[in-house]
Amino acid sequence: MTGPCVIFFLHSARQMCKLEQKNRKEGKAMKVSSFFSKIRSFFFRSSFPKYEEEGVIVMEREEFAREAREEFRGNTTLLKAIEECMNRHVREHERVSLTD
Amino acid sequence: MKKICSQNFVRVFRQFENRLNAIFQRNTELVEGGNVRSSRQKDPYRYKKKLISKENVTVEIRVVYDKVADDYLYYSYNIFFENSKLMFHYEPTHKEHFQPHINVYVGGEELRNTGGEGIHILSHKYHPFEILALLERYFV
Secondary structure, eight states, X not given: OHHHHHHHHHHHHHHHHHHHHHHHHXXXXXXXXXXXXXXXXXXXXXXXXXXXXXXXXXXOHHHHHHHHHHHTTTOHHHHHHHHHHHTTTOOGGGOOOSOO | OOOOOHHHHHHHHHHHHHHHHHHTGGGEEEEEEEEEEEESSSOOEEEEEEEEETTOOEEEEEXXXXXXXXXXXXXXXXXXXXXXXXXXXXXXXXXXXXSSEEEEEETTEXXXXXXXXXXXXXXXXXXXXXXXXXXXXXXX
């Protein structure tokens, strides 16, 4: 959690510096609302970069696993393969089981 | 098969979906599914679709695609028509069959050898657009 927060604040500070420099050049006072809109756009862009496309349903992992379990019920070898794929690069507590 | 790289999977299946709906537009009775399902992590993509035309051609599609390996984990494109079936399967965990393969059923009976064993015809890994071309050519 600390990592993303630090990155977020560093980015915010950098954005603020850039804005200040720009405003100084243009001789304008910086608007707080424009600063926050910059931060908001950065936040939304970075969180949902590739799921804006039409026809894609983005789900929680548990929900995704539950649907896969229902769809391929009885096909244990395939469920095992999907399970392995899902648990490949995740932490222990994030692991899901499709074959229990 | 040209790889459907993970960034393009959504685009490929969106195009597939639009085209499939377009070619069956006037004679479709039932449509189910059709969205790409995904999670924010590196979990696989899933696509599922069922379509029944007024001429009773049924198309059933189920695809699971590994984003990281950039390859199918599973696919089945099944076409049912007049008591016959064409089934395009890829299921690498089933090692007793050729993978990928095609199953043919005519008049409700699977194509079998003299020993009574169902014949799994070895095929290449099908791209969704190839299935689309087949559907357009023979089933619409």
